[in-house]
Amino acid sequence: MGGPPPPLFSGQRQYEAFSRIREFTPVAGMAASSHPFAFGDGPRIDLPETYVHEGETRSLRGLFETTDTSALLVLKDGAVRFEDYWLTGGREVQWISMSVAKSFISALIGIALEEGRLNSLDDAISDYVPGLRGSGYDGVSIRHVLQMSSGVRWREDYADPDSEISRMSAALAPGGSLDAFMATMVREFEPGTVCQYSSADTQALGMLLRAVTGESIAANMQEKLCEPLGMEAPSFWIVDAQGTEMAFAGILMTARDFAKIGELYRNGGAWQGRQIVPAAYVAASTRLSAPHLAPGKPLVGGYPFGLGYGYQWWLPDGNRGEFSAIGVYNQYVYVDPSRGVVIVKLSANPAYGTSHDDADNKDVETISALQAIGRMFDA
Secondary structure (H helix, E strand, O other), rough: OOOOOOOOOOOOOOHHHOHHHHOOOEEEEEOOOOOOOOOOOOOOOOOOOOOEEEEEEEHHHHHHOOOOOOOEEEEOOOOOEEEEOOOOOOOOOOEEEEHHHHHHHHHHHHHHOOOOOOOOOOOOOOOHHHHHHOOOOOOHHHHHHHHOOOEEEOOOOOOOOOOOOHHHHHOOOOOOOOHHHHOOEEOOOOOOOOOOOOHHHHHHHHHHHHHHHOOHHHHHHHHHHHHHOOOOEEEEEEEEOOOOEOOOOOEOOHHHHHHHHHHHHOOEEOOEEOOOOOOOHHHHHHHOOHHHOOHHHHHHHHEEEEOOEEEEEEEEOOOOOOOOEOOOEEEEEEEEEHHOOEEEEOOOOOOOOOOOHHHOOOOOHHHHHHHHHHHHHOO
């Protein structure tokens, strides 16, 4: 305890830091809902002892221990069937979302579209965001940005100070500006042809939200998601020195409140009888719509990735209609509508990012484990 967090992707354990991010960085707050909603409880399930990944039977407990799992929450038809916390996790702990935040941004884009703040997802994002004109995003459709197919160059090389991820990280340092960084982005591919996972694409969507709503992302999310979904605890956005939200990875929230975006999407964007996100937008967000988005086609860090992509949601292979928000270090909001299942896993996998191998990162392997939990409800 105490002191600054260890550097990311260094092999050092992070669970202490992930539970107390607000001690290290400026944030913008979002209040708990004035009408908080608590999931009801169902009969507690026993988790499976094993799961199968790439034809090999593996220990679920071993996966949880290896990845420093701090929270696991399993919902079936909206009722809590399993909930446990380890290490520095806890029901009241606001854990860092990492890229799970991207799926919240997508939901807010869908709401803005329904409200008429956007004419069409096929409009150029630069038509709404003057700060992106002249950058690699100039003329790129909002839909292609949602699908991580902007064509804008993205290099996730933490050893190269000139790589995009290094320069974005520098923009979050004191005196930095995410908006100024975004204006420097350049084109690499024809938009709509290559799915290259890029946090800059989500940051561009954050700029779009601010432009069309006239308010901060935190204020917009407070009104459009936190309040109607009955968030039980305060939550926060990490911000840069200018007060601009880290749209691509910066939510701090409890496991139960993270589950609400999964439950919302499990129900086609409806919550307690009210349509929050348009049903057609939810459907489009969580299905494959082009060959370059299919499992194995998206590039993450320059390497093919074993999941497909929608509108800021990952799509597992197969035909069950599953989808998942995923963040580095193994943060998940996994949804299987066919089984009525939503699972939240919050983690601090110390091996994450030490190689490009899923044996270390366990992005796809964890999906296999969560699928095994979902199958418990088939009996």
